[in-house]
Amino acid sequence: MSADLPDYYFRVRENGAAVFRVDTENRQRRIEMDQIAVINIKNGEVKPHGDRELSKADIARIEDWMAQRSALLAQRDIDDIHRAVDYLNITTQWVQSKASDEQLEDVTDALLLAMHDLRSVLVRKKADRLLDKS
Incomplete structure (x- = not known):
């Protein structure tokens, strides 16, 4: 089983992830996860955990995960819409x-206001796009 495990584990958090290095090469042959960084996906910040210095391999894997995560979140956003x-x-x-x-009676006012707000924003954004094309 240990050969199938990835070198890194990303524990997803609301605005990013905690990054762990996975180690199975120890005397007890247990899975150990050592936290190496914290990621903020919204601003792209990567903070090494504690006194750690991230290797080039760590940074490359983290940047790859961030790109994949950003693409996934963007896809989820459009799916939600x-x-x-x-x-x-x-x-x-x-x-x-x-x-x-x-x-x-319970939902009409809330729906009308939400739809009015949405329509106003959509019309404004559509007008902006049309003006940008000309």
Whole structure:
């Protein structure tokens, strides 16, 4: 099993990760994880843990992980937006066919304000893109 383990483990946190070096080459043949750094994915900051100095291999692996993680998070963002479009369509169908007056009273103002806000931002962004093209 130890031959299949990666050299690094990234414990995902809300804004990045804690980076561990994985070691299985010890006398007890146990898996040891030694924290070597903390990553902030939003600002690209990599802080060595404690008094550590990161090797070029450490930095290269961390930068590779950060690029992969950023791509994954970007893909998740767009997937969430596509799901939101589906939810809007499902909500429309629910309003039209199933919602009671009490349910509509409960959600109408919040939905109208959210949709108005979204529409305003979308229209402004679309206008900006059209102006940039000309």
